[in-house]
Amino acid sequence: MRRDLFLYLLVLPGLLFFLIFKYVPMWGVLISFQNYSPYLGLWHSEWVGFAHFDRLFSNPDFFLLLRNTLAINALNLIFFFPLPIMLSLTMNEIRTRWFKGAVQSVIYLPHFLSWVVIAGISLIMLSESEGIVNGLIAAAGGERIDFLTNPRYFWGVLTVQSIWKEVGWGTVIFLAAIAGVDVQLYEAAKLDGAGKLRQIWHVTLPAIRNVIIILLILRIGHMMDVGFEQVYLMMNGTVSEVAEVFDTYVYRAGILQGQFSFSTAVGLFKSVVGLVLVVIANRLSKKFGEEGLY
Numbered sequence: 001m002r003r004d005l006f007l008y009l010l011v012l013p014g015l016l017f018f019l020i021f022k023y024v025p026m027w028g029v030l031i032s033f034q035n036y037s038p039y040l041g042l043w044h045s046e047w048v049g050f051a052h053f054d055r056l057f058s059n060p061d062f063f064l065l066l067r068n069t070l071a072i073n074a075l076n077l078i079f080f081f082p083l084p085i086m087l088s089l090t091m092n093e094i095r096t097r098w099f100k101g102a103v104q105s106v107i108y109l110p111h112f113l114s115w116v117v118i119a120g121i122s123l124i125m126l127s128e129s130e131g132i133v134n135g136l137i138a139a140a141g142g143e144r145i146d147f148l149t150n151p152r153y154f155w156g157v158l159t160v161q162s163i164w165k166e167v168g169w170g171t172v173i174f175l176a177a178i179a180g181v182d183v184q185l186y187e188a189a190k191l192d193g194a195g196k197l198r199q200i201w202h203v204t205l206p207a208i209r210n211v212i213i214i215l216l217i218l219r220i221g222h223m224m225d226v227g228f229e230q231v232y233l234m235m236n237g238t239v240s241e242v243a244e245v246f247d248t249y250v251y252r253a254g255i256l257q258g259q260f261s262f263s264t265a266v267g268l269f270k271s272v273v274g275l276v277l278v279v280i281a282n283r284l285s286k287k288f289g290e291e292g293l294y
Contacts, residue, residue, distance in 0.1 A: 027042070028042075028264065029264060029267075029268050030042060031045065031260060031261050031264050032052055032053075032261055032262075032264040032265035032267075032268045033047060033048065033049055033050070033052075033261075033265075034046060034047050034048060034261055035048050035261055036260050036261040036264075038260075048261075052261055052262045052264075052265035053265050053269065055262065055265075056262070056265060056266055056269060061244070061249070064241070064244065065244060065245060065246050065249055066246075068242055068243065068244060068245050069223075069224055069226055069245045069246050070223060070224075071155060071242075072155055072158055072159075072226050072231075072245065073222070073223045073224075073225075073226060074223075075155055075156075075158075075159045076159060076162055077219060077220070077223075079159055079163065080159065080162055080163050080166070080167065080170075081215075081216065081219055083163060083167045083170070084167055084168075084170030084171045084174055085174055085208075085212060087107070087167060087168070087170075087171050088171040088174035088175045088178060089174075089178070089200055089204060089205075091103060091104065091171065091175065092175065092178050092204070093196065104168070104171075106168075107167065107168030107171070108168045108169055109168070110164055110165045110166075110168065111165060111166060111168060111169035113165065114229075115227065115229040115230045115233055116229070116233065118161055118164075118165055118230070119230075119233035119234055122148075122157065122161060122234065123148070126147040126148055126157065127148065128144050128145070128146045128147070128148070128149070129144075131147070133145075133147070134147075148234075148236070148239075149236065149238040149239065150238075150239070151238070151239045151241055151242040154234070154239045154242050154243055155242060157234065158230060158231065158234065161230060161234075162227075162230070173211065173215065174208060174211065174212075177207075177208040177211040178204060178207075178208060180207075181203065181204060181207040181208070182207075185203045185207070186199055186203055189202060189203050209290070210290065210291050213285050213290045213291070213292070214291075214292075214293055216281070217278060217281045217282055217285060217292070217293045218278070218293070220277050220278065220281045221274045221275070221277050221278035221281070222274060223273075223274065223277055224246065224270040224273050224274050224277075225247070225270065225274070226245045226246070226247055227247075228247040228248060228251065231243055231245055231247065231248055232247075232248055232251070235248065246266055246270055249266070250263040250266045250267065254266065278293065282294065
């Protein structure tokens with residue numbers, strides 16, 4: 001401790017953050033086993049065991065919520081997760097520094113926009129009567145499409161929104177990983193006659209494989225989490241069947257109606273499922289010879 005004092009001081013702010021905002025609030029999960037009353041407090045509220053979990057699992061909408069949550073996250077996993085990798089590989093080949101910086105600035109910018117702004121842009125672009133996209137479709141002789149009110153398009157719209165907003169920011173880690181690849185490996189590949197695509201396939205991707213696996217495991221751990229703001233802002237009565245997820249359900253049934261114990265039980269259920277998915281994904285990665293998350 002005395003030898004590495006300054007290193008521990010460097011780590012201290014991060015440790016305090018996790019201690020205060022992650023570990024201390026974990027005591028709050030106790031209210032999922034109570035009929036919590038703010039007037040009685042945590043230790044004097046009535047204990048009801050697994051009653052709130054029984055209510056959740058016996059709810060006729062439970063499997064609907066589960067289906068929508070997993071479907072939206074599965075689409076993001078399939079279509080969104082690979083794109084930052086592909087974009088990073090492409091940007092790494094740009095040799096003109098000012099152009100590369102300009103491209104990075106443009107694709108990073110949507111990350112700093114709030115979901116309220118993104119939802120507003122989506123309404124302007126996709127409105128059936130006045131949207132720009134439908135205007136182009138009509139001008140080309142096609143029929144206008146109800147992107148915002150047809151349940152068939154809702155999941156796709158959310159996926160496109162997520163890609164447009166976060167794909168640029170997702171390249172930060174992958175570009176940093178690519179920057180750490182030994183240049184001598186590329187030189188050796190060139191001597192062996194490998195072109196750009198062969199260098200990417202046999203040098204770059206294997207070098208950043210561990211980073212990809214770790215981020216994939218973390219992403220799988222968030223399969224039960226859907227951005228509340230994004231879904232809530234895009235939801236309307238005509239698409240509620242495919243839009244209702246655990247986060248919006250907790251807000252309506254838990255927060256608005258003051259059912260704090262029930263909403264905490266739903267949150268605990270999501271956390272446990274996420275933990276199980278992380279453990280399974282990590283074991284599978286190690287089984288296939290990868291380092292894994294831990």
